[in-house]
Amino acid sequence: MITVTDLCDYVWCPHLVYLKKVRRIKVPPTPAMVRGTVLHKVREDREARERIVLTNALEESTPFSEIQSIIYSNGYQCAKNAVLKFRPRLEKAGIDPIELMSFLKQELKLESIVRAARIKRAMAATDVRTAIDIVLPDQRAEEMIEDGPLGLRGRIDKIDERRSGPVPVDYKTGAYHDEPTPGQQVQLAAYALLLERQRGRPVPFGIIEYTAIDRQVPVLIDDEHKEYVLALLDEVKRIVEQREEPKEVEIKKEKCGACHYREHCTYPCGF
Numbered sequence: 001m002i003t004v005t006d007l008c009d010y011v012w013c014p015h016l017v018y019l020k021k022v023r024r025i026k027v028p029p030t031p032a033m034v035r036g037t038v039l040h041k042v043r044e045d046r047e048a049r050e051r052i053v054l055t056n057a058l059e060e061s062t063p064f065s066e067i068q069s070i071i072y073s074n075g076y077q078c079a080k081n082a083v084l085k086f087r088p089r090l091e092k093a094g095i096d097p098i099e100l101m102s103f104l105k106q107e108l109k110l111e112s113i114v115r116a117a118r119i120k121r122a123m124a125a126t127d128v129r130t131a132i133d134i135v136l137p138d139q140r141a142e143e144m145i146e147d148g149p150l151g152l153r154g155r156i157d158k159i160d161e162r163r164s165g166p167v168p169v170d171y172k173t174g175a176y177h178d179e180p181t182p183g184q185q186v187q188l189a190a191y192a193l194l195l196e197r198q199r200g201r202p203v204p205f206g207i208i209e210y211t212a213i214d215r216q217v218p219v220l221i222d223d224e225h226k227e228y229v230l231a232l233l234d235e236v237k238r239i240v241e242q243r244e245e246p247k248e249v250e251i252k253k254e255k256c257g258a259c260h261y262r263e264h265c266t267y268p269c270g271f
Ligand code: SF4
Pocket: 012, 013, 014, 015, 016, 019, 249, 251, 255, 256, 257, 259, 260, 261, 262, 265, 266, 267, 269
């Protein structure tokens, strides 16, 4: 079974797919990856609990400060749990858990103010339950979709269940891009394809959610993007099934320089 991550690896460099899927080389995660995993986990847990916590606690008269405090406390608890859980991995990667925790506290405080303001504004126009539904729509986190006939599977960070249909959301903890990178476009198009085939409903766009700045960027997904995903899938399957080392790889110095498989790479890239 090929994963959506394999397709993104192929977009980065076909040789990377060969090293990971055929040669089965494993390298320890970089500090940025470990940090990203923890930030991901905090967001996922916070969003999974936030709706329930707010539904139980809010009344028409709940003031802004209390809403903000409830949202912050929930986020803080999730951050504390995640940092404790990943502490050994963080320390192994050279990341100070205390520094990460203080970064998270600041981020969560800012986000709690924005989210509380949105809920309070919605509460001025409607009842509490509807206000929560508007600001925090029904979501499914970490959904694994496996498509046997296609031979593709992927774990989607979050699915927004909208009236118009499901929308795949991918969290990004790294740098913000105005336009999706080729890898991000492929990732969302692959999720859209999997969702479409599972639900039998069109999925014409996805969302990249930049967690550090709490910004959502919609990304249109058309038939061409989905056909490209299918073509990539064929290429990756060919490498894996024929155990074939890709011959023609477009080498870019900045890519090889940033590649965490560089030390194990057998491609004569010369960087
Ligand atoms: S070092 Fe360069 S050629 Fe080798 S896998 Fe990484 S990006 Fe590809």
